[in-house]
Amino acid sequence: NSVIVDIIHSVAFSLSKDAGDSSKERSGEVKVRLFLKRQEKRPSVSSRTVGAARAENIGFFGSSRMGSGADVLPIAHYKIDVTSRKPVQQIIYLKDFPQDYLPVAKSAVESWNIVFGFDAFKTATANADVDLGDPRYNVIKWIDGLDEEVPWAGYAPTMVNPRTGEVLATQILVNGSTTRKSFSGIYKYTSEAAPQFSTLAGKIGNVPLVEGTGENPVVSFFADTKSKSEEDYAKGYYLSVIMHEFGHSLGLRHNFAGSTVIDSNGVSSSVMDYEPGFVSNIRQVPGSYDHAAIRWGYFGESPTTQMAFCTDEDMAKRYDCNQGDVGKPEDYVVAGLIQGTTVLENLIVPLPDMVKKPMKSMMKTALKIIELANQLPESERQKAVSEIQRALERVKNAQPSANLSAAEKAIVETNLSKLSASYADATAPKTPAPLALNFGL
Ligand SMILES: [Zn+2]
Numbered sequence: 001n002s003v004i005v006d007i008i009h010s011v012a013f014s015l016s017k018d019a020g021d022s023s024k025e026r027s028g029e030v031k032v033r034l035f036l037k038r039q040e041k042r043p044s045v046s047s048r049t050v051g052a053a054r055a056e057n058i059g060f061f062g063s064s065r066m067g068s069g070a071d072v073l074p075i076a077h078y079k080i081d082v083t084s085r086k087p088v089q090q091i092i093y094l095k096d097f098p099q100d101y102l103p104v105a106k107s108a109v110e111s112w113n114i115v116f117g118f119d120a121f122k123t124a125t126a127n128a129d130v131d132l133g134d135p136r137y138n139v140i141k142w143i144d145g146l147d148e149e150v151p152w153a154g155y156a157p158t159m160v161n162p163r164t165g166e167v168l169a170t171q172i173l174v175n176g177s178t179t180r181k182s183f184s185g186i187y188k189y190t191s192e193a194a195p196q197f198s199t200l201a202g203k204i205g206n207v208p209l210v211e212g213t214g215e216n217p218v219v220s221f222f223a224d225t226k227s228k229s230e231e232d233y234a235k236g237y238y239l240s241v242i243m244h245e246f247g248h249s250l251g252l253r254h255n256f257a258g259s260t261v262i263d264s265n266g267v268s269s270s271v272m273d274y275e276p277g278f279v280s281n282i283r284q285v286p287g288s289y290d291h292a293a294i295r296w297g298y299f300g301e302s303p304t305t306q307m308a309f310c311t312d313e314d315m316a317k318r319y320d321c322n323q324g325d326v327g328k329p330e331d332y333v334v335a336g337l338i339q340g341t342t343v344l345e346n347l348i349v350p351l352p353d354m355v356k357k358p359m360k361s362m363m364k365t366a367l368k369i370i371e372l373a374n375q376l377p378e379s380e381r382q383k384a385v386s387e388i389q390r391a392l393e394r395v396k397n398a399q400p401s402a403n404l405s406a407a408e409k410a411i412v413e414t415n416l417s418k419l420s421a422s423y424a425d426a427t428a429p430k431t432p433a434p435l436a437l438n439f440g441l
Pocket of ligand 1: 244248
């Protein structure tokens with residue numbers, strides 16, 4: 001059903017992320033392969049638009065991911081016949097995964113079948129002919145050896161028919177060895193710090209502060225190094241990353257308000273949020289928002305309850321649109337900043353090099369909530385603002401705990417110097433944010 005012209009052309013390139021810094025230069029050879037795919041006579045055209053989704057508090061990518069006027073575009077979607085419920089309508093190839101991560105990727109993809117109510121997707125191991133960028137195949141590829149500066153664990157630049165919104169090919173990149181290496185570092189550090197940390201850090205609501213990766217409020221940390229291995233944590237993390245990226249390929253945009261609603265299984269309502277590790281580590285399936293979004297986009301069913309939703313461009317405008325939080329954002333930042341400071345005043349293990357600015361993103365969220373406090377209910381506004389200000393003061397005035405030996409105090413002081421640098425950064429006057437593109441990291 002398609003004609004493919006295959007042109008292979010080699011070009012040399014040289015890239016430098018920071019002009020003038022030769023250590024950041026990368027060079028190599030890129031093989032360019034051009035595919036021409038004949039459009040099907042009856043492509044799958046969604047009758048649903050990005051704007052209509054938004055009116056239901058649901059976020060879909062359009063047939064084109066960039067540019068203004070996206071509201072009128074048909075939503076991005078796989079060609080899935082939801083009436084026949086025929087199984088295996090799309091095969092998702094897993095490329096270059098280590099053997100023991102294949103079941104993780106399979107579970108992540110097939111968890112979406114639960115939402116569809118039948119086995120629409122099936123995974124298969126890719127052979128040598130199947131690769132990313134080839135529009136004949138849906139591919140999720142494990143990539144080793146990425147730069148440490150690469151800011152994503154997964155990336156989903158899915159190929160979509162610009163006229164119809166139909167997904168031509170899934171393209172998902174998974175950051176393999178580089179992310180695994182940083183995981184190892186965190187786990188080693190954690191094993192050392194765990195006994196002390198677990199007695200210091202508390203809970204926010206009913207969720208512990210301590211289990212986490214990137215979005216953890218204090219430092220990257222895994223609490224339970226006794227009963228859970230490094231592999232257990234890493235697999236839990238990749239499960240949730242691949243589930244999130246596959247959600248992008250289904251057409252779903254981020255939902256950074258997803259974590260303001262906690263489902264009955266104790267996990268937040270959307271895998272399309274950036275979740276703290278203690279949430280992502282226990283997630284097994286997409287959430288109630290994800291379910292409602294797919295049922296709307298693929299089945300035409302309207303949500304029966306009001307969805308909590310916001311996406312990338314709402315973050316600067318809404319107090320409750322944040323990455324890495326869970327529950328009520330105003331309560332989360334207060335508890336996180338106070339408990340995080342207590343931890344850093346007492347923790348006698350040096351923070352690892354990779355933790356450069358502890359709690360910086362949390363402080364920035366706290367400042368944003370103060371700025372947008374008029375969006376909070378009037379009865380709660382004053383209390384919320386004064387508590388956040390008190391928490392920020394607590395960070396600013398952090399001191400080593402009184403009962404430490406001289407050697408311990410030196411470690412704590414070094415850790416706290418990172419915290420002061422972080423505070424200075426977070427409270428510095430704002431520079432305009434760079435233009436964000438909605439590529440679906
Ligand atoms: Zn994403």
